[in-house]
Amino acid sequence: MMRPLCFVLMPFGRKPMPGGGTVDFDAIYRDMIAPGIAQAGMEPVRADGELTGGIIHKPMFERLILCEYAVADLTTANANVFYELGVRHAVRPGSTVLLFAEGETRLPFDVAMLRAYPYALTGGGIAAAPETVAAEIAKRLEHARNGEIDSPIYQLVEGFPDIQRLKTDVFRDRVELARSTAERLAQARGAGVEAVRAIEEDLAPLADREASVVIDLLLSYRAVKAEGDMIRLVSKMTPALAQTVLVREQLGFALNREGRRAEAERVLTELIAQRGPSSETNGLLGRVYKDQWEAARTAGETFRARGLLDKAIATYLRGFETDWRDAYPGINAVTLMELRDPPDPRRTAILPVVRYAVERRIARGEPDYWDHATRLELAVLADDEAGAAEALGAALAATREVWERETTARNLRLIGEARARRGAATVWVEELEQALGH
Template sequence: MGFGKKTDFETNRVLDLDKSYRYMIKPAVEAAGLKCIRADEIVHSGLIDVPMYEQLLKADVVIADLSTSNKNAFYELGVRHALRPFTTIIIAEDGIKAFPFDINHITIRKYHHLGEDIGFEEVMRFREQLTDAIVKIMQVTPRAMDSPVYTYLTGLTPPEIAAAVQSIVQESVDKSSEEQNRGSNKINTELADTALKSETHSALMAKADEAQKKGDWDTAKTVLSLIYQMMKDEIPKKTDLNPFIIQEDPYILQRLALATYKSKIPDEKTALLDAQKLLNTLNPETSNDSETLGLWGAIHKRLWEITKDKIFLDKAVHSYERGFYIMNDHYNGINYAFLLNVRASQSTVPAQAIADYITARNARREVLIICEQWLKNNPLPDAGKVPESILTGCLKNWYWVKATMGEAYLGLEDEEKAKIVLEDAYKSAPEGWMKTSTEEQLEKLRPLLDDSPLKFIRSDV
């Protein structure tokens, strides 16, 4: 499966696949009495390919989550089907519109993802279904074939790792380990040295998550830089095999760019420009990845506020506009509308200022429709029926949707509705800084509305 947040380009939704794994897949597998391992949890030195292929051959059960049509997951599913005739389970988020011909006749178990989170009832439903499937598959003797390779090409014998081949594999791992340890002294921090030798990708990501939650962006940046460097260290080995391999993992680069500009080290402007360079690798000017576009917009919005260079303002407007019309989401939409008001206030051409102002109003109307539909589809769960961690995640998402609605109503000069919606949001804000952040944004918006460019329209026209 994919790691982290990935964009499903069929639906233009961003799914947090780590939530799928932590909330549903891993608990379901363990409830069936098995140990669950994802590739980022494998301790290894050198190429991850060696233990990954070994697991695809040896694992008693393999679960392939094809959500977001992840290319690696599809390829690894094919490898598993070629290596083993049975005990492979395919799952996917139900937003996938169509599966490739080669697997559309195979059983695929589906779950519903909300994007940033998964509903508690859905978590429990799918856990039970997946555990039940694993138990039943393991109990059947002889086991039923689920690989189309062995179903249609009868008489095939599944391969095994011979002793000689196993020796070669181990020798490769040992050699890679020695090379990795020799190279580790290039990184001048104790954390980096320790992690290179012993920590998994998953463990390092957990450290980055913990630092980010505490607002310790410097530590988050250090850990994510290490992960990024470890991935880059493998590039020469992989490009020897295939020079056309895509080098970058968008999720890691996005996280690193966020931590870089939030750290404000050595100073805010330099940190923003460093984050800009990192994201440039993902071609943000033409990208359809909403996470990349959102970060690109945020970076240039802040660069505009610091420098007042109109180039940064135009880049931010363009990025949020693309994100809004690709994703049809409230985050990009409300930022797009705000920056249009900013640009209107800076314009010396009345017609252009009026055009931006009207476009901002139209965007806010669309944002309100999106928010209302989201609230209808995602009612808050009963506090007594869900774990606190899940309730907090739901409240955060709910708060930002409500706060966005409040800003949209204010931008449409409907003070009464804005007040009602914002009061509703504030009383349920799970963290105090969220209300402060919203109020600061509204204070920036009010003077832009007071100096409306509609004053240039003559009453007799």
């Protein structure tokens, strides 16, 4: 299982103390902080490795923000450390453990309120009891995992935004992209995979690029159906960026599209185990089980196929129950319920909830392809030919990427096949599928 990253904010080398003597921060990191992080089951990432000439640059900020946890040593009241701590507290609600050398540092009033842990130094400027402090660091990181809030902003400002909840489809709209690169990628998505690869070559090395640019590159590969390139790109990302929720979700998506379903399942189940269920992650995992079900059905594995279908339904439904506003896992759940033999009776109760969710989203303005595709599938499930025709026209007009229509056409084909087995008329459903280009 991929271990969470823990960013270490501290000076490096030997630093003088105001009262005389020096502190060996490299030894403190090696003997005390790194072991404590390891005991908590995390991977340390030290901040000083990201500094260039004393300047805190953009990739440094991204690692600082994207790492799930952090340990900050406030000894010597280093200006960079306090600045980095302020950035952490602005965007992370409860994920930073504070330390300082007892008797050597007078903490500012507002920081002192955050329960920084004191440790003793020897005459040589190293930790006097590194094992004890390491154990305390591990304990406090475990508390951070349980969601304890240590950020003044989160404590004082209700509803402060969580950067991990940004959706894939609005990521480009929520971050500042380098304008020229964004325009080139937009053009490349229309030209094909080779054009996107050419831009990736120009962006090398990716570690020096803003996270937003790398993410736009990843989603551009998705747009041109280059799932293998998506997997390769994730392997080239910095560990901090590669471990974000969005990237791990897209990695699971790409692995599944490449037929590497066991790997996709592992990536997504680990993410749910660490972060809890969500409409997006559960929706992607539900798609993995849905593809496994279809493969088992095609292979004639009747009983295994039935179990996988029920597993896919439960996974989609769990995602929808996590966030009723997101119709994506909901429509997939009711569609698969229709495909069971006999159909799952729960679908009649869930379908109106899914319809309300998508209608409210459309009413807020600027609906996307998936909103109209959801209306299309809902109309088909309700045997509403007129409503399906109207939703189809809106979906075709809102199409952004080819694979979107392929997904909808596939669902309509599955619904038509299930109804044909029951003796129902499906000609109009087949016509809808053909209109989507398949």
